[in-house]
Structures are given as structure tokens and as C-alpha cells.
Amino acid sequence: xxxxxxxxxxxxxxxxxxxxxxxxxxxxxxxxxxxxxxxxxxxxxxxxxxxxxxxxxxxxxxxxxxxxxxxxxxxxxxxxxxxxxxxxxxxxxxxxxxxxxxxxxxxxxxxxxxxxxxxxxxxxxxxxxxxxxxxxxxxxxxxxxxxxxxxxxxxxxxxxxxxxxxxxxxxxxxxxxxxxxxxxxxxxxxxxxxxxxxxxxxxxx
Amino acid sequence: xxxxxxxxxxxxxxxxxxxxxxxxxxxxxxxxxxxxxxxxxxxxxxxxxxxxxxxxxxxxxxxxxxxxxxxxxxxxxxxxxxxxxxxxxxxxxxxxxxxxxxxxxxxxxxxxxxxxxxxxxxxxxxxxxxxxxxxxxxxxxxxxxxxx
Numbered sequence: 001x002x003x004x005x006x007x008x009x010x011x012x013x014x015x016x017x018x019x020x021x022x023x024x025x026x027x028x029x030x031x032x033x034x035x036x037x038x039x040x041x042x043x044x045x046x047x048x049x050x051x052x053x054x055x056x057x058x059x060x061x062x063x064x065x066x067x068x069x070x071x072x073x074x075x076x077x078x079x080x081x082x083x084x085x086x087x088x089x090x091x092x093x094x095x096x097x098x099x100x101x102x103x104x105x106x107x108x109x110x111x112x113x114x115x116x117x118x119x120x121x122x123x124x125x126x127x128x129x130x131x132x133x134x135x136x137x138x139x140x141x142x143x144x145x146x147x148x149x150x151x152x153x154x155x156x157x158x159x160x161x162x163x164x165x166x167x168x169x170x171x172x173x174x175x176x177x178x179x180x181x182x183x184x185x186x187x188x189x190x191x192x193x194x195x196x197x198x199x200x201x202x203x204x205x
Numbered sequence: 206x207x208x209x210x211x212x213x214x215x216x217x218x219x220x221x222x223x224x225x226x227x228x229x230x231x232x233x234x235x236x237x238x239x240x241x242x243x244x245x246x247x248x249x250x251x252x253x254x255x256x257x258x259x260x261x262x263x264x265x266x267x268x269x270x271x272x273x274x275x276x277x278x279x280x281x282x283x284x285x286x287x288x289x290x291x292x293x294x295x296x297x298x299x300x301x302x303x304x305x306x307x308x309x310x311x312x313x314x315x316x317x318x319x320x321x322x323x324x325x326x327x328x329x330x331x332x333x334x335x336x337x338x339x340x341x342x343x344x345x346x347x348x349x350x351x352x353x
Contacts, residue, residue, distance in 0.1 A: 072285075074240070077247035077312075078278045079285040081238050082305040085347045120241035124346035153286070160245075160313065164286035184280060184306060 031197040034190035035171065035180040042170070042178035045069070047142045049106070052119035052131035059176055066101045066198050069170040071148050073109035073163050074121045080105075083169065083184040084125040090191045091128055097199040100174065103129035108143065108150040108165050110136055146170055146178075173201055229256035229333055230295060235341040236351035237312060238305075239321055246319070248273075248310040248327060248341050249351075251302045254295035256333075262293040264330035271314035273327060278306055287311075292332070321345045 045059040045067060068087055072080035084105065091098040105122050107113035110133055113121075118131025134142070143150060143166070150165035171180035171194070180194055235250035254260050265273040275290045293308060295301050303309050310327060319325060323343040328336050342351055 074244055076285075076287075077238070077240070077245040078276070078287065078309050079280065079306060081240065081247065081346060085305075085349060088347045089349065117242060121244070121346075124241050126347065156289075162287045167280045167285035184285070 031194075031201070033180060033194050033197070035182050035186060035194050037179070038170075038181050039177065039179050042147070042181075043145055044178065045172045045176040046145070047106075047132070047134075047138070049132040049134040049138060049142070050115055052115050052122055052133075054115045057130075057132070062102055062104070062172075063176060064100075064174050066174055066195065067104050067172045067176075068101065069104040069106060069146070069172065070168075071106050071108050071143060071150060071165050073107050073165070074113050074117055075109065075160070076163070079167065079184060081125070083167070084122070084129065086184060086188060086191075087129075087169070088126040090188050090195065091126060093188065093192045094195050094199070097196065098128060100199050101128060101195065104132055105129055106132045106134075106139065106142060108139060109152075109163050110134060110139055171195075171198060173198055227255070228335055228337060229258075229260045230254050230262075230329075230331055230335075230337055232329070232337060232339040234351045235327070235339045236344045236348070237319075237325060237341045238346060238348060239319055239343050240346055243315060245311050245313045246270075246315070246343075247305065248312055248325075249303045249305060250310075250327075250339055250341065251300060252295055253300045254297060257297050259297060260295050261332040262295065262329050262337075263291065263332050265310045265327055266330075267312060267325060267327045269316055269319065269325050270312040271316065273313070274311045275308065276311045277308050280306070319343050321348075 047059050049057060051057045070083055087103050091101055103126060107118060113133055115133055118133055122129035122131040148166040148168060150163055153162045153164060155161045167183050169182040170178060173179050182191055231253045232250050237246045237248035240246055265275055267273050275293060276287050277290050278287050321343050325341045325343060326338055327341055328338045331337055
């Protein structure tokens, strides 16, 4: 018997509901982030810089790792060490999953920060930290890409100067997508919580 | 001299003697963060003003560093910046902590290599004319405080 129009319509409707549900159910449930979710609002990890071993690196070299990017400089005696120490403590608390995380410390002071200085500096905080340096133009372009800002303050008269810089910490997933934003005052518990989730996402194919 | 004025004079003398003997400000938990090379180090300590009037910290120096400056970090509006501070007021019977992300003494150009475990002397100049010598324990770069 030929199905009536209403029956066909009913089937179509059921099919539509099923498809919508399937679509909805297939998508990964959004993790319950504690940090600020910036997914889709900031560009993927992409740069051309020199690492603290003097090797040219790009964002693609960190595929497969969750990365935490932070802009700073080595002559910064307080907030940069505080932030890097916090990230070190957070990674230690994360346990074995921290092997899949890299801290990317990008210098906003290319004049003074050489790869050698950066190497000693980042390793004093954490073995999973990578120091990145580049030309003024490259670092500026990267900062601009992530809407970060930095300003060289006036010389204090003896050649010493400070650099004011954005204190944001950018979290990228293992595919290089920008996912979360934290600051040095973000609670360590929240960072550990979200890194557990972020490194678990990265473990999926 | 009346008995009353004598009593007042004695009290004043006692007061002066007291001020000279007991410092108006106490410090504890001093530590500094050793960075590689000869990078500037941030020093942290807690101050307690035990007197009845405001006393300010107006300067710092160390025999182990060419210069010492009092700075304050702030991260207002998401920008991390440092500013030099001329004076840090300690309210009467009040406490002020120099701690990471806030007030710190910035120690520059060490005269000899400083390594974790070393003890460094920093003398703070107070607004009442006193000098307050404080021992700072040198700690590794990724230390979170004077002790683990």
C-alpha cells in the first residue's frame, strides 16, 4: 500500500529529529572548562621563530603537544618568574600527562634575549619549557596575531629598562587550535583541571 | 622641677631609649629568586610595623649587589608592568608583604655569583632614620617561597 502523505511526512519528521539528535550526540560534549574558552576566537598556533637551542622552529613543530604560550623577557625579575614557576608547579601536579605539554616562553626583548640566555632561563624553571626568540618584526607580528601587546619602557639611565607586556597565557590544543586563556592570577587548581581535559582531547585520534 | 615635669622628662628619656633599642619594624621570611647568569633577582620579605605610627620603607641596598630598588609589579588590565616605588608605607601595628606579583626589592648586578642556599644581606632604609638589616635566603628560580 502506498503510504499516505501524512505518514510520509511523519517519517520525514522522525528522520529529521533522528538526524538532529545524531548530529548533536556525535559532536563531543563541550568540556566543562574552568578557564576562559577562546575556541574559535583566536587564530591557530603559527609562528616562525628560533628556539633556545638556536634552531628555527614553527608552530607546526609543536603538533601533538598541548602548548602554553606566554610573552615575557628574562630581565623581568618578578612577574615572568612568578608565571613560569606557576606553570612549572601546575605541570608537576598534572603528572605524566605533562609530558604532552610544552611551555612556549616568547621573548618580547629580542635585543637582550639570545637563545643561550633563554636556554638557561627557561630550564631553570621547567624542562618542558621552550624559549623562543625572533626579530622585532616577527615577535611583534606574533603578539599582534594573539592581540597581545608589549611596550619598551624608557631607559632607567644605566641602559637598564623594563618591558610592559600582556600577562595572558594562551592554551593551544595538540592540533594547534587556540582553546583557553589564563592569567598569572588564575588558580593552579583550575589550570590543572583544564590541562587534564586538554591533554585528554589531544590523546584522541 | 616639679615632680610632674620630672616624670614627663623621665618618660621621654625612656621613650627615646626604647625607640633606640627596639626597632619599629620587624622583617621575616626574606628570600630571593636566583635567575641564571647575572639577571636581576626579585627579593621578597614580610614587614611588620610594631610601632604606633606610620613608618615607611624608603630605600634598600645590599653589599652583594651593585644596586637595589623597590619595585611594584601590577597586572592591571592584563598588562604586566613594573614601577619603581619611592616609599612603601607600613601603617601603625600593620603588616606589608613583599611577595611575587606585588612589591619586591629588585637586586641588580651581583658582585659575586649567588647560588641557591646563599644568604644575602639587604638593608632597608626606614623613614624614621633607622636602618633595618634583613637576611635573604637565595632560592632556586622556580621556588614559590622561602621554604618548599
